[in-house]
Amino acid sequence: MELLPDHLLAGHKAFMSGRYRTEEQRYRELAREGQEPRTLVIACCDSRAAPETIFDAAPGELFVIRNVANLMPPYSPDGEYHATSAALEFAVQALKVQHIVVLGHGRCGGIKAALDPEAKPLSPGDFIGKWMSMVEAPAKVVMANGLMTTGERQTALERISIRFSLANLRTFPCVSILEGKGRLSLHGAWFDISTGELWAMDPVTGDFHRPMIDVEIPKADSDS
Secondary structure: OOOOOHHHHHHHHHHHHOHHHHOHHHHHHHHHHOOOOOEEEEEEOOOOOOHHHHOOOOOOOEEEEEEHHHOOOOOOOOOOOOHHHHHHHHHHHHOOOOEEEEEEEOOOHHHHHHOOOOOOOOOOOOHHHHHHHHHHHHHHHHHOOOOOOHHHHHHHHHHHHHHHHHHHHOOOHHHHHHHHOOOOEEEEEEEOOOOOOEEEEOOOOOOEEOOOOOOOOOOOOOOO
């Protein structure tokens, strides 16, 4: 019986001879001094949308929470198990991150399920169905729009759900207080798996723009 699948062992071997070798000092510093990421990313568990890859992040640069459809539930201190809320609490209170990014993506399976009235539970527990019920209200509104295609409805809900999660983040006292003091900033982003494009949400209008294409990035001042 194999201890791990062969492709994982091969991948680790390549990691040790490649990235680890070039960043060995960085890993040793992280092990010795601990992590101090400035950014928390709440992302989907979809294997095609890894934040560390999308943002080309270095070790220790991002603190990442991944769940189905990158949803943030509302503040609910009811004594139950809350994995996403626990990770948020640690990132904000212990690691003291400065930024929180809710990162959605195209062709999200969870969002697709939320828009499918014929979707059947994958198990008796229907954990996905319960989880996605958080966006049931906006999903019904989007589904009722007969002028949109199936793909347009999915993209719309993917982006609406990002705004939904940002609103839920602000129900957490630790988030709202620090944001009010200017010590924490919230951001929304959407990644197109097919093209690799990243869309960022305007914090005022809620519209999504491609920072590298649609928005002019100020050039750094030059002494020359």
